[in-house]
Amino acid sequence: MMSHEAFVFLSYGASAVTLAGxxxxxxxxxxxxxRELAELEAQGVRRRSKPAGGAS
Structure with a gap:
């Protein structure tokens, strides 16, 4: 049977692996x-600016 400490350490390990992933x-x-933005800008595609009237 698994000891309490082993369960806790395995739980922390699983959490750490999940967070790292x-x-x-x-x-x-x-x-x-x-990279995609750089490629688009190199092709001459520019980002849209905000509308002047503040409308969305």
């Missing part, structure tokens, strides 16, 4: 979006 996914996605 989420952080890696966020960072990789951010890099991909920046």
């Amino acid at each position: 989420l952080l890696a996914a966020i960072l990789l996605d951010g890099r991909a979006r920046r």
Whole structure:
């Protein structure tokens, strides 16, 4: 039977692995979006500016 400490350590380990995976996914996605923006800007596509009248 698993001791209480082993359960706690495994739980913390699983949480750490999950958080590390989420952080890696966020960072990789951010890099991909920046790369896509750079490619679009190199093609001459520009970002839209805010409307002058404040309408959405």
